[in-house]
Amino acid sequence: xxxxxxxxxxxxxxxxxxxxxxxxxxxxxxxxxxxxxxxxxxxxxxxxxxxxxxxxxxxxxxxxxxxxxxxxxxxxxxxxxxxxxxxxxxxxxxxxxx
Amino acid sequence: xxxxxxxxxxxxxxxxxxxxxxxxxxxxxxxxxxxxxxxxxxxxxxxxxxxxxxxxxxxxxxxxxxxxxxxxxxxxxxxxxxxxxxxxxxxxxxxxxxxxxxxxxxxxxxxxxxxxxxxxxxxxxxxxxxxxxxxxxxxxxxxxxxxxxxxxxxxxxxxxxxxxxxxxxxxxxxxxxxxxxxxxxxxxxxxxxxxxxxxxxxxxxxxxxxxxxxxxxxxxxxxxxxxxxxxxxxxxxxxxxxxxxxxxxxxxxxxxxxxxxxxxxxxxxxxxxxxxxxxxxxxxxxxxxxxxxxxxxxxxxxxxxxxxxxxxx
Numbered sequence: 095x096x097x098x099x100x101x102x103x104x105x106x107x108x109x110x111x112x113x114x115x116x117x118x119x120x121x122x123x124x125x126x127x128x129x130x131x132x133x134x135x136x137x138x139x140x141x142x143x144x145x146x147x148x149x150x151x152x153x154x155x156x157x158x159x160x161x162x163x164x165x166x167x168x169x170x171x172x173x174x175x176x177x178x179x180x181x182x183x184x185x186x187x188x189x190x191x192x
Numbered sequence: 193x194x195x196x197x198x199x200x201x202x203x204x205x206x207x208x209x210x211x212x213x214x215x216x217x218x219x220x221x222x223x224x225x226x227x228x229x230x231x232x233x234x235x236x237x238x239x240x241x242x243x244x245x246x247x248x249x250x251x252x253x254x255x256x257x258x259x260x261x262x263x264x265x266x267x268x269x270x271x272x273x274x275x276x277x278x279x280x281x282x283x284x285x286x287x288x289x290x291x292x293x294x295x296x297x298x299x300x301x302x303x304x305x306x307x308x309x310x311x312x313x314x315x316x317x318x319x320x321x322x323x324x325x326x327x328x329x330x331x332x333x334x335x336x337x338x339x340x341x342x343x344x345x346x347x348x349x350x351x352x353x354x355x356x357x358x359x360x361x362x363x364x365x366x367x368x369x370x371x372x373x374x375x376x377x378x379x380x381x382x383x384x385x386x387x388x389x390x391x392x393x394x395x396x397x398x399x400x401x402x403x404x405x406x407x408x409x410x411x412x413x414x415x416x417x418x419x420x421x422x423x424x425x426x427x428x429x430x431x432x433x434x435x436x437x438x439x440x441x442x443x444x445x446x447x448x449x450x451x452x453x454x455x456x457x458x459x460x461x462x463x464x465x466x467x468x469x470x471x472x473x474x475x476x477x478x479x480x481x482x483x484x485x486x487x488x489x490x491x492x493x494x495x496x497x498x499x500x501x502x503x504x505x
Contacts, residue, residue, distance in 0.1 A: 146349035148396050150332065153390055
């Protein structure tokens with residue numbers, strides 16, 4: 095198995111923030127991913143976007159309880175995953191991960 | 193999944209549609225982008241009957257139905273309206289026979305009435321459905337119109353796509369979409385890109401935030417949709433990589449089975465990306481007009497060499 099397939103993580107997340115994936119959590123996601131080497135994609139309702147771009151994330155307009163598919167691919171996928179999950183799964187804006 | 197409801201809501205005005213019966217079936221899925229005039233199937237010949245198509249009834253169909261006795265009429269219609277039939281559309285605002293209305297109501301198949309003639313309806317509907325069913329894909333990139341050429345700027349986040357686009361807009365070119373481009377393959381075998389409604393004409397610039405280009409620069413600087421004629425990939429300058437120096441070879445990238453000319457443009461401080469993008473677009477226009485700078489030079493050079501002329505001559 096080459097490293098590219100090994101470092102691919104795919105999972106489904108339910109958004110718990112009562113206001114959905116709005117500007118503030120999206121900003122936090124972009125901040126986490128800013129220096130990440132891996133490629134991160136979100137898919138919601140058949141639209142797949144690059145999670146490193148804030149406008150792309152906002153395009154999805156994911157509401158509370160919306161199910162988001164997350165694909166992380168790249169060498170630092172395991173490092174990025176827990177940080178990203180904390181933002182996606184926390185009901186409030188938790189900035190301690192940044 | 194495309195439903196009858198979507199067709200009715202999005203194109204109802206254009207096709208002059210009104211709902212007559214079978215409103216419970218508006219959620220039905222349209223499986224194939226085709227319409228069918230029953231013709232021979234209405235006469236009872238059901239071999240090879242394509243039951244997934246939208247049924248179109250025109251004047252002839254009604255005349256024929258009128259000539260049948262009630263029982264046969266019911267049986268024929270019953271055979272036509274299969275569980276897969278997405279909808280029935282009646283042309284020319286004909287009044288559908290009672291049997292058709294009852295059957296549509298009973299089976300929950302939407303029965304619609306259109307204002308136009310049968311042929312007109314058939315061709316318009318086929319075009320609309322082909323458009324709706326055209327393959328599409330969302331790409332990460334920025335689509336700008338430069339000198340009439342649709343340029344899709346791609347590259348890693350923070351390489352400067354948005355900044356380049358902003359520079360182009362400032363010089364009078366147009367923005368179609370920043371960040372997410374929804375690309376559709378059109379019937380005439382070209383690609384068309386547009387933005388997604390929520391973030392249309394918005395840009396995110398590091399250090400400034402989200403700006404609305406349509407308001408900042410005016411309506412002249414934006415466009416809703418544009419064909420994608422070339423792709424330019426911006427990337428950080430890599431000293432160890434060889435970049436195209438002559439431009440004779442033409443690279444393409446395939447999107448939805450359509451090859452699009454592709455340029456790789458290395459970025460480093462001091463390189464005016466906006467000017468370079470304008471040059472690429474202009475050069476592409478020139479190629480469309482039949483003049484290929486690099487090839488023209490190449491052939492002149494070869495001619496000179498083969499004639500053995502002095503290079504100063």
